[in-house]
Amino acid sequence: MTALPETPAPANPDETLRLDRFLPYRLAVLANTVSKGIARLYADRFGITIPEWRILAILGAFGAATASEIQGRSAMDKVQVSRAIARLTEAGMIQRTVDAADRRRQTIAMTAEGDQVYREIVPLARAREAALLEGFTQEEREMLDRLLDRLQARAAAGETP
Numbered sequence: 001m002t003a004l005p006e007t008p009a010p011a012n013p014d015e016t017l018r019l020d021r022f023l024p025y026r027l028a029v030l031a032n033t034v035s036k037g038i039a040r041l042y043a044d045r046f047g048i049t050i051p052e053w054r055i056l057a058i059l060g061a062f063g064a065a066t067a068s069e070i071q072g073r074s075a076m077d078k079v080q081v082s083r084a085i086a087r088l089t090e091a092g093m094i095q096r097t098v099d100a101a102d103r104r105r106q107t108i109a110m111t112a113e114g115d116q117v118y119r120e121i122v123p124l125a126r127a128r129e130a131a132l133l134e135g136f137t138q139e140e141r142e143m144l145d146r147l148l149d150r151l152q153a154r155a156a157a158g159e160t161p
């Protein structure tokens with residue numbers, strides 16, 4: 001077995017990345033932890049995955065949409081959206097309708113079954129959200145909301161070096 005080459009220590013300690021304090025890493029870990037916590041509430045009971053729930057949540061909040069619109073609202077990649085749409089269609093929770101004016105375009109909408117699942121999950125998700133925010137004052141919640149909006153806007157605008 002060959003030994004791995006030693007990684008030289010940075011000459012300047014400021015060059016060391018403290019991953020546990022690095023904002024993009026922390027946000028990713030937090031998002032995954034929160035999503036997995038909520039997923040435990042619905043995965044076994046309804047047999048759906050995180051991407052599938054996100055699609056139902058988008059359709060429940062905004063109504064029928066195209067796959068591209070879902071992708072834009074969810075920040076999921078095209079493959080994730082496509083696979084989740086296929087599974088939800090097979091499970092009878094959503095249906096696709098071909099646009100009469102543009103046969104390449106399909107609109108995706110929840111079926112009655114999908115709407116029922118959505119309505120059962122929403123209170124579970126909201127209760128989880130309330131538990132996460134428990135102990136925060138109303139002012140802190142509003143500040144967190146504003147800060148997240150600002151971070152999202154900056155990230156979307158590509159305001160990074």
